[in-house]
Amino acid sequence: MRAGSIGEDYSGVMKTQPSLRFDHVAVPVHDAKSAYQLFADTLGLPLIAAHTGDDWDGAPWLMMIFGLAQDGQVALCVRHGARKSRQPAIDLPHFALTTTGKTQLAAWERKLKGAGFAIRQEDHGDQQSIYFDDRSGLTWEITTARKESTAADPDARSTVDEWIASHRYSHMARSAAAASTRTFVLASKARKAASRAGGHARCSKRASS
Numbered sequence: 555m556r557a558g559s560i561g562e563d564y565s566g567v568m569k570t571q572p573s574l575r576f577d578h579v580a581v582p583v584h585d586a587k588s589a590y591q592l593f594a595d596t597l598g599l600p601l602i603a604a605h606t607g608d609d610w611d612g613a614p615w616l617m618m619i620f621g622l623a624q625d626g627q628v629a630l631c632v633r634h635g636a637r638k639s640r641q642p643a644i645d646l647p648h649f650a651l652t653t654t655g656k657t658q659l660a661a662w663e664r665k666l667k668g669a670g671f672a673i674r675q676e677d678h679g680d681q682q683s684i685y686f687d688d689r690s691g692l693t694w695e696i697t698t699a700r701k702e703s704t705a706a707d708p709d710a711r712s713t714v715d716e717w718i719a720s721h722r723y724s725h726m727a728r729s730a731a732a733a734s735t736r737t738f739v740l741a742s743k744a745r746k747a748a749s750r751a752g753g754h755a756r757c758s759k760r761a762s763s
Contacts, residue, residue, distance in 0.1 A: 580650065611643035650683070650694075653697070656698060680700065
């Protein structure tokens, strides 16, 4: 891209102030407990909110929102039963930019549609958002500005603990089942190998006699 092509004159000085800034980053994680420990205990970031639901791409989900400096946020998104994957679920991961209000959001939607992007709308209650995928397959969000607040939700930690506890048993059961399957497969392979070895030994014995 040549200098001065977007939003600046040919001397390299911005004509206007940027109209967007980062709001949050949504990151898929598959282990809620270890993710919480990393961000809350190791990194020391405040858990400011936690949300749960029954159906994100077909699975129960937990979202843990940690605060960053300058009102930024990291949203750790756990889908029950999800494993490590290049594309864990719709809109994960995604990168969110914020604009002033609904009027500006509608203007961005018109501009993006005019540029050929398919737009998905989401109503988050206190925020309205649009989502679109760029040409590299990355998902971007533009959302209306959050109401600034330094107060953390007092129920956030209990929401996290309850979600982890309610889904722990089935996670352990799946892990045990997977381990049992691996053990069975390995034992089966060992029996087949032993059988082949025994067959070779019998053939060699007959040949020598």
